[in-house]
Amino acid sequence: MLRKVRVVVPNDAGEITVVVADDTSDIRELIKLTLDLEGGFDVVAEAEDGVEAVQMVENHRPDVILLDLSMPLMDGFEAIPVIKERCPQTKILVFSGLDESSMRSEALETGADGFVPKGTDSDLLVASVRALLQG
Helix, strand or coil: CCCCCCCCCCCCCCCEEEEEECCCHHHHHHHHHHHHHHCCEEEEEEECCHHHHHHHHHHHCCCEEEEECCCCCCCHHHHHHHHHHHCCCCEEEEEECCCHHHHHHHHHHHCCCEEEECCCCHHHHHHHHHHHHHC
């Protein structure tokens, strides 16, 4: 059986492009700072609700979207299949402060590529993003 391997083509600067979607600006800023300090990432857009998240993914075609589940207008569960349909190359890493055990399963079943709980150590967040793009 042949295994399909996704090759990530970084932006012109060789960075992994990211959209950060969370309804709390402080969390978006913390994630941007974490990725900036790590290096190798370019946060190309932010979104504060699910509708805007879908629009930003369509507009920027990022390698990864970091997607909160609990957002106004369209929650992460509703946004996942729309993003998968419109931009199948974009990997979806869900992060949530909701009950991890049930949310992880539901997010992955809905089509997310990965899950990390909010408050995750910054090294684990970065490793999770990179792991999505490895295979």
